[in-house]
Amino acid sequence: MGVEGIGARVVRKEDKRFITGKGRYVDDIKLLGMTHAHFIRSPHAHAKVKGIDSSAALKMPGVVAVLTGQQLVDDKVGNLICGWAITSKDGSPMKMGAWPAMAPETVRFVGQAVAVVIADSKNLARDAAEAVVVDYEELPAVADMHAAIKAGAPQLHPEAPGNQVYDWVIGDEGAVSAAFSKAANVVKLDVTNNRLAPNAMEPRAAIADYDAAEEHFTLYTTSQNPHVARLVLSAFYNIAPEHKLRVIAPDVGGGFGSKIFIYPEEMVALWASKKVGRPVKWTGDRTEAFLTDAHGRDHVTHAEMAFDANNKIVGLKVKTYANFGAYMSLFSSSVPTYLYATLLSGQYNIPAIHAEVIGVYTNTTPVDAYRGAGRPEASYLIERLMETAARQLKVDPAALRRANFITQFPHQTPVIMAYDTGDFNASLDAAMKAIDYAGFAARKAQAKSQGKLRGIGVSCYIEACGIAPSKAVGSLGAGVGLWESAEVRVNPVGTIEILTGSHSHGQGHETTFCQLVADRLGVPISQVSIVHGDTDKVQFGMGTYGSRSAAVGLTAILKAMEKMESKARKIAAHALEASEADIVIENGEFKVTGTDKAIAFPMVALAAYTAHNLPDGMEPGLKESAFYDPSNFTFPAGTYICELEVDPGTGKTSFVNFVAADDFGRLINPMIVEGQVHGGLVQGIGQALLEHAIYDANGQPVTASFMDYAMPRADDVPSFNLSHTTTLCPGNPLGIKGCGEAGAIGASAAVINAITDAIGKNNLEMPATPDRVWRTINAA
């Protein structure tokens, strides 16, 4: 592997700028003549906008403009879109209510923008916003999903009667009914998957700059996928054609899904920069993030799992209500359908599965993909069901899982996915060994003698990553292909620039992507640069989400590298007067195998550009590109086991040990992979113990700052014990499965299974706060 090649724990190249304060985030950028935007947002969850009086604000010093939703309509700026078409079981298309970037007539959630003030400074814009009078006529609002689908509930969109987005099904209902009719035991469970706020530490921001002479826009924005942003802004919102719009996503301070989507603010900033003739900057504050960043999860599910007399699963039926909030965000429709129900087989052989998902509008912030996106909801449900079943059937939870594991691959589940490879026993074994599962009973008894309730919880997750084969997702309704692109540019002196459509916002691509190059050519990573996040530099790309950047993005780089190496080999063979087949690449040299003849890679590069002595007919230069479309999803899987203690007097949970055994296929940089797992685990633990985005019955958010929303802090979580088992992914040449979301997918079930084991009661909702745990312990 070499000291900097694949598998090496290389310290990150990008760190120097971050640890010295030299990172360059959107809000750090200043343009000449820049104005500042402040949005005027609805304080009501549902209201008619009767009028907006900005006359006083416009007279204030430094105020450049006050722009409203009606002006967006007048300028024919398009509404926000949802890019994945879902069809209901009756064959009807999903019911999408119109979502204008600023509401001209009706607001449907607290925080929805109705107008924007543009001023010379942020403070002047804020001051002027106070002077804008918006006349609202309040309407009845509904925040609870079950209330929203009841007859007589307030209606959000005329397009969606009964507030229903869709009623979608997957699987064979008849086969499931037949399985249940013959079942020896049926296990039933109701679970809520709590709504979360993603809370990347950098709030969203945008700077829009319109060049009137060139009729060209530049947008600096906090995006995980700048090319998709450009595509959507061009094709659907009529902002500018793609060749007249440059989108730059510089250093981005975390995403977790929330920076995939195209939001109203960047759209308005672009439009406003042309209207006012000056650059416009908007930087959200944390409360705006809580109000407007797409939230995650928010499912209510009833599920039943049927077992035969040998404790083998024979069927699973699931009914889920998924909260969409007030509008359909960019990929929202796919999250509780194709990213959720297709993973309901978990790690288990389940011959028959049927799931129904009802999407519901409520007067709350829109919900979309958040780290894991559908897969945490599926994994949580299955792993809570397995634990419940083990308790009901009075068998060891690990043994019940093992008895039902899929062991033959490839495995076609009844819900679309075809698992390519895995070894679920290996990861379960590794985790059980790491936590000394066999010794738990003695530890529990010891804890009891000290007045503590000790519990252990297992979670065996699987996810579908490497998103995604374009043809497959196209057939399921996706509006885009999900390939990735790469370009390898070798400079005349032999340094290398890798242009990628992936986007790093913490994942460390500037290091791991270089490691592939180092591995193949034997050049130091200091000779390689990664270029990303700018639509003027990288031709196209689909961005970073769904644990796709290594499995898809890095494979695209590999494909481009292979093309470049092929040409370089020809040049080297020509220079060395050898056969191309005899050329090997080692330690930065192209060598004739079995001889001492060699030419250094920089000399090959120079030869390509001087073009003095190239093979006949060869074009000068050394630059190749590739588009890579994966053939299948990848299937990272593993086992997490949590051991904890509950204080029965207070309901407080304390971690004793948390072990993770993951199978991500090949690891490029284990240090970075471990970091991804740590972060994911804490997001999963946060969901299990702390986090909940709460609305009151009228749709008022009650958790809209870090004072009210419990983010995991250092003393809420333990250090982790990680290990890896490996089955290489057969779907891509590097054998990579992806590691970005696993922790968030698998952790929450392990925690809740452990707490319910400790307290001896099975019904406990997330977040399992001390109050909730104490009440559950003491419930009659």
Place this chain on the structure above:
Amino acid sequence: MSTVKLTVNGKAVAVDVEDRTLLVHVLRDHLNLTGTHVGCDTSQCGACVVHMDGRAVKSCTMLAGQADGANVTTIEGIAKGDELHPMQAAFRDNHGLQCGYCTPGMIMSAIDIVHRHGGQLDEATVRQELEGNICRCTGYHNIVKAVLDAAGRMKVSQAAE
């Protein structure tokens, strides 16, 4: 408007600001020291932590006027030329950062923690002391490792001085 005089990273500066201006905005907007970040506006996340007269403070929760006459050190001011501060080096070596947004505040808080506790740091203490700094990427595991590592390095470098 008032004139606020500060020493920032060893350099004397005077800025004319509105009375309501926060210290963080003086640093970011007037002095172009954009390493100090704003993450929450409510004094919870710690992305804005700097040192004022040797103590860690949240620069988003302090008026610039309150810092008049003070000696302020930001993330840009802790390395000695190309030589990283031991805490910076420890964050890099232990992979204690991912997106980098909380990192400057984490490092500034962590230096303060080590100073206040001398060499007497353990994992539980570090976790308690990091209460005022939120990270969404790392799960804290490697941040805690980095702080403990740096505490050792700082002891060694102090002993050498």
